[in-house]
Amino acid sequence: MTSMTLPALSPVSSLEAYIQAVNAIPLLSVEREQELGRRLREKEDLSAARDMVLSHLRLVVSVARNYLGYGLPQADLIQEGNVGLMKAVRRFDPGRGVRLASFAIHWIKAEIHEYILRNWRLVKVATTKAQRKLFFNLRSLRQTTATLSPDEVRRIAKTLDVKESDVVEMESRMQGRDISVDPSPEDGEERVGPIAFLADAAEGPAETAERRQTEGLESEGLAQALACLDPRSRRIIEARWLAGDEGARTLHELADEFGVSAERIRQVEAKAMQRMKGSLAALR
Secondary structure: OOOOOOOOOOOHHHHHHHHHHHHOOOOOOHHHHHHHHHHHHHHOOHHHHHHHHHHOHHHHHHHHHOOHHHOOOHHHHHHHHHHHHHHHHHHOOHHHOOOHHHHHHHHHHHHHHHHHHHHOHHHHHOOOHHHHHHHHHHHHHOOOOOOOOHHHHHHHHHHHOOOHHHHHHHHHHHHHOOOOOOOOHHHOOOOOOHHHHOOOOOOOHHHHHHHHHHHHHHHHHHHHHHHOOOHHHHHHHHHHHOOHHHHOOOHHHHHHHHOOOHHHHHHHHHHHHHHHHHHHHHHO
């Protein structure tokens, strides 16, 4: 795939010309896509890979437009998305009965997400899965660019299944953009940032006892909810959400493990989460 030549994106003035060019490339029929996929998979035919990539560049442009609100160059977003598209083409299996566009969109988004996380300085404080999910969904769920009202905070928190306080905190981070509580590399040997002067938020004995009791109930409920799942669903939930940030598996890694598409893994995961929520609700 490294020898493939894609339209250049470097000159900013050529971006519109690039978009017009990729939109003019014909889409592939199902039969043609299947043929090219087999040629790449069975014969390592790079010309087939090139045709599949070129015919889906417009998809990358469409996806990249959804991330313009992060203040990063559109050309860079598209270029990163193109990397994801090429990875998807390399892994595309025409025998699974899934169109390349449906398969590739997850890889395109993943590359763009990683690019944003590497380059949008403030978002580096969003280190957990929940924080990243909130970061990437908060903009699309906002109805206006003004500060969120209490009702909007409640609506977004309910939609994303997070705490209202998390929504408020993430909004303040995104609105502040250039404000960071962490020390900067230019701060010298002391490396003391504003975070060092924040008040001690340590919990008292009562809060500690309440937290431990709640954690015990949640742990027991989680074990019961997991026990209700079939082995494959339990494996997916544990690998995606219970392995910690370092050991967490992606949809694509699990897709390779089970020999199915990433979309199928997502569907199994969603169904398992719904079942677990029902089990936890019954327990409460």
